[in-house]
Amino acid sequence: MSMARKRISDARIFFPWESHGGMPRWIGFGRVRPIIAFTLLLVGILLIAGRESRQAGVRQTRAMLQETGLAVEAYMADNDGGCPGGSQDVAAHLKRQVLGRDAWGQPPRVICPSRQTGLGFEVVSDGPDRTPGGLDRIE
Secondary structure, eight states: OHHHHHHHHHOOOOOTTGGGTOHHHHHTOTTTHHHHHHHHHHHHHHHHHHHHHHHHHHHHHHHHHHHHHHHHHHHHHHTTTOOOSSHHHHHHHTTOSOOOOOTTSOOOEEESSOSSTTOSOEEEBOTTTTOTTOTTOBO
């Protein structure tokens, strides 16, 4: 009886790669698998680092824009609500050479009067592509 059971259990159907040690061995990834895993890990780390670097630049730029907005408000208060001609006028009012720069080395863009209703002025950074009014601008 044990012979009959053994024959029934041996009657399995194998895929071509199962009888030779599985799919990785059939493909030949036995030695390459750690290299592929390390490469994928490295690519993931680089993608995360790039995203975090850009986000840090956006945070730094938003802080600079807030500081510049306060300086523009001070300029307008001292000049009876008059608009500055640009960031150079605001810097001269603060007795500085230049105002802060965004994370990509560009000065802020002061738009006065504002294009939006209800705002007296806008302070905008052109963003990483340095294109005025581009899709990645920071306001």
